[in-house]
Amino acid sequence: MTxxxxxxxxxxxxxxxxxxxxxxxxxxxxxxxxxxxxxxIGTMDLPPYGWEDSQHEKHGIIYELNQEIGIRSGFSxxxxxxxxNRMYQMLxxxxxxxxxxxxxxxxxxAGDKLxxxxxxxxxxxxxxxxxxxxxxxxxxxxxIYHHSASYPQLDGxxxxxxxxVQHYQQILKMLYSRPYNGGVFSEPAYYYxxxxxxxxxxxxxxxxxxxxxxxxxxxxxxxxPQKVRIILKQIVEDMYKENLYEALLKKYGKK
Numbered sequence: 001m002t003x004x005x006x007x008x009x010x011x012x013x014x015x016x017x018x019x020x021x022x023x024x025x026x027x028x029x030x031x032x033x034x035x036x037x038x039x040x041i042g043t044m045d046l047p048p049y050g051w052e053d054s055q056h057e058k059h060g061i062i063y064e065l066n067q068e069i070g071i072r073s074g075f076s077x078x079x080x081x082x083x084x085n086r087m088y089q090m091l092x093x094x095x096x097x098x099x100x101x102x103x104x105x106x107x108x109x110a111g112d113k114l115x116x117x118x119x120x121x122x123x124x125x126x127x128x129x130x131x132x133x134x135x136x137x138x139x140x141x142x143x144i145y146h147h148s149a150s151y152p153q154l155d156g157x158x159x160x161x162x163x164x165v166q167h168y169q170q171i172l173k174m175l176y177s178r179p180y181n182g183g184v185f186s187e188p189a190y191y192y193x194x195x196x197x198x199x200x201x202x203x204x205x206x207x208x209x210x211x212x213x214x215x216x217x218x219x220x221x222x223x224x225p226q227k228v229r230i231i232l233k234q235i236v237e238d239m240y241k242e243n244l245y246e247a248l249l250k251k252y253g254k255k
Contacts, residue, residue, distance in 0.1 A: 044084055135157075
């Protein structure tokens, strides 16, 4: 064997060793202690924020925002539609990593605040012909609430009667056909269900703002690694600045 051929053989050997070493490094990086991050997202099952249709297609304002977080993160991710209570419990138990919620006690107990995802308006839609023009006019009136809601701005009036229902569409239908003076909605729910049921604003009275720019937060599980938190926080803050929520609000009913 010539000296030239020996050098060629030596070079091939070195390159084979480098490639083998690189492959070992990748394999070790994928061991359970250092496995690639899979981001597990939970989205509330409540139209127009999140729901799954009869064809198993997922929709909703928060679903789409959460989906965008997953895409921008660069991680493999899942985004499940979950009932409220189960969503909080799964975050608390570490079975999911991220949810969107207002900062009430159930969310604070389940996880840590990360960043504001968007802000939301809370409104009272009034019955047509009720004559209600301002929040003070709601004193002594009969109002309809979503079953899990509380509104400090109204508690101080107080209303004459409060009835609680399971779904926002029930509030709208009852407000149209029964002797109730007002129904309390998050703004997206009011416009979405008006469109879905086939009502128009002329079917109701004045819309009264009772809380403007209420913060909707991204919460993460308490044990989520700091390096993942930093990545997700930057993504949520960027999306907030881009005002993606407002575009989705129009998509899901607000004209």
